[in-house]
Amino acid sequence: MATLAPIRLDLLTCGQAYSTPVADADRTPRHSISEVAAASGLTAHTLRWYERIGLLDPVDRTHSGQRRYSDADLARLAFLGRLRLTGMSVADQLRYVELARLGNQTYEARHELLVEHREAVRQQLADLHATLAVLDYKIDLYAGKAADAATCATTDRKKQSA
Amino acid sequence: MATLAPIRLDLLTCGQAYSTPVADADRTPRHSISEVAAASGLTAHTLRWYERIGLLDPVDRTHSGQRRYSDADLARLAFLGRLRLTGMSVADQLRYVELARLGNQTYEARHELLVEHREAVRQQLADLHATLAVLDYKIDLYAGKAADAATCATTDRKKQSA
DNA sequence: GGCTTGCTTGGAGTGCGCTCTAACTCAGTA
DNA sequence: TACTGAGTTAGAGCGCACTCCAAGCAAGCC
Numbered sequence: 001m002a003t004l005a006p007i008r009l010d011l012l013t014c015g016q017a018y019s020t021p022v023a024d025a026d027r028t029p030r031h032s033i034s035e036v037a038a039a040s041g042l043t044a045h046t047l048r049w050y051e052r053i054g055l056l057d058p059v060d061r062t063h064s065g066q067r068r069y070s071d072a073d074l075a076r077l078a079f080l081g082r083l084r085l086t087g088m089s090v091a092d093q094l095r096y097v098e099l100a101r102l103g104n105q106t107y108e109a110r111h112e113l114l115v116e117h118r119e120a121v122r123q124q125l126a127d128l129h130a131t132l133a134v135l136d137y138k139i140d141l142y143a144g145k146a147a148d149a150a151t152c153a154t155t156d157r158k159k160q161s162a
Numbered sequence: 163m164a165t166l167a168p169i170r171l172d173l174l175t176c177g178q179a180y181s182t183p184v185a186d187a188d189r190t191p192r193h194s195i196s197e198v199a200a201a202s203g204l205t206a207h208t209l210r211w212y213e214r215i216g217l218l219d220p221v222d223r224t225h226s227g228q229r230r231y232s233d234a235d236l237a238r239l240a241f242l243g244r245l246r247l248t249g250m251s252v253a254d255q256l257r258y259v260e261l262a263r264l265g266n267q268t269y270e271a272r273h274e275l276l277v278e279h280r281e282a283v284r285q286q287l288a289d290l291h292a293t294l295a296v297l298d299y300k301i302d303l304y305a306g307k308a309a310d311a312a313t314c315a316t317t318d319r320k321k322q323s324a
Numbered sequence: 325g326g327c328t329t330g331c332t333t334g335g336a337g338t339g340c341g342c343t344c345t346a347a348c349t350c351a352g353t354a
Numbered sequence: 355t356a357c358t359g360a361g362t363t364a365g366a367g368c369g370c371a372c373t374c375c376a377a378g379c380a381a382g383c384c
Binding site for chain 3: 042043045046049064065066089090091
Binding site: 079082083085086104107108110111114115117118121122124125127128129130131132134135136138139142143145 | 241244245247248266269270272273276277279280283284286287289290291292293294296297298300301304305307
C-alpha cells in the first residue's frame with residue numbers, strides 16, 4: 001500500500017510538471033495553452049478538443065477567458081499520453097477518466113481496466129519482439145543481396161517475394 | 163550471404179503457408195479468399211482492397227473469376243501483417259512493395275526502409291516498456307486503495323488525479 | 325427449374341483522431 | 355489609436371484504414 005507524502009511542486013516548469021508522474025500534483029492554474037502544447041507535443045487544437053470531449057476536466061481560466069493548466073492537468077495529460085502511445089483509444093481513455101471522476105467506489109473498476117490494458121501492452125511487446133526478429137532476418141538478407149547486386153551484375157534474376 | 167535451397171511446399175495448408183516465412187514460396191494458385199481471410203485475420207473485403215490498391219500483386223483467378231491465392235501471396239500477407247502490427251502505414255507498406263516490384267536495383271532502398279522501420283520498432287518497444295512500468299505502479303496503487311475503500315469506508319476523500 | 329452459397333465489381337459510407345476555419349476578444353506595445 | 359499576437363468558440367473538414375452495398379454471376383444440390 002502506497003503512502004502519499006505531500007510534495008512541494010510550486011516551482012516546476014511546464015515540461016517538468018508534464019514529465020513528473022505525481023499522484024497529487026499541484027492544482028494552481030499556471031501554464032498557458034501554448035506552453036502545454038510545447039510540453040506535451042499535442043497541438044492547442046487538440047488540447048481544447050480533449051477538454052471538450054471530457055478527457056480533461058474543465059481547465060481554469062484567466063479573467064479574460066484564457067486557459068491556465070495546473071501541474072495536475074499536465075500529469076493527467078502525461079498519463080493519457082502513455083495510454084495513447086500504447087494504442088488505447090480515446091474512447092477507452094475517456095472511460096478511465098470518467099471512472100476516476102466518480103471517486104473512490106470506482107477503484108476496482110479502474111484497477112481492472114488497467115490490468116486489462118497491461119495485458120494488451122504485453123501482447124504488443126511480444127508482437128514487436130517477433131517482428132523485430134523478422135526485420136533483423138530480412139535486413140541481413142538484403143545486406144547480402146545488395147552486396148551481390150553491386151559486385152555481380154550478371155547474377156540470375158530471381159523473382160523477389162517481398 | 164544467404165543460399166536459397168528450393169523447398170517443396172506443395173502440401174502446406176493455408177494457415178501453415180500464412181505463418182511460414184519463406185523467401186521463395188510456392189506460386190501455385192490454391193487458396194480461396196475465405197480461406198485466406200480465416201488464416202490472415204483480414205476480411206475478404208480487405209483482401210480485395212489490398213489487391214486494388216496494389217499491396218498485393220494481381221491474384222490468380224479461376225475460369226469463373228474467383229481469386230486463388232498462392233503460398234507466396236500468403237507469405238507476403240504475413241509479412242505485411244507484421245509491418246501493420248508495428249504501426250507501419252499502408253502507404254509505407256505500399257512503398258516497400260513497389261520497390262520489391264522494381265527488382266534487384268532496389269535492394270539498397272528496401273534495406274534502408276527496413277532499417278529505418280526497425281528503429282521505429284525499437285522506439286516503440288522502449289515506449290511500451292516505460293508505459294508498462296507506469297501501469298505496474300498505478301495498478302499496485304489501486305490494489306492498495308481498493309483494499310482501503312473496502313475496509314475503511316470513513317477514509318478521507320482525497321481528490322483523484324487520474 | 326429453383327434455391328443456396330460463395331464469390332465478383334466499383335463506388336459509397338463509416339469511425340477515429342484529430343485539424344482547420346471564421347469570426348471574434350483581449351492584452352500589450354509604439 | 356492602431357497594430358500585433360495569442361487566445362476564444364462552435365462546427366466543418368480531412369486522412370486513414372477499412373467496411374459495406376447493390377447488383378450480378380457461377381457452381382452445386384434437391
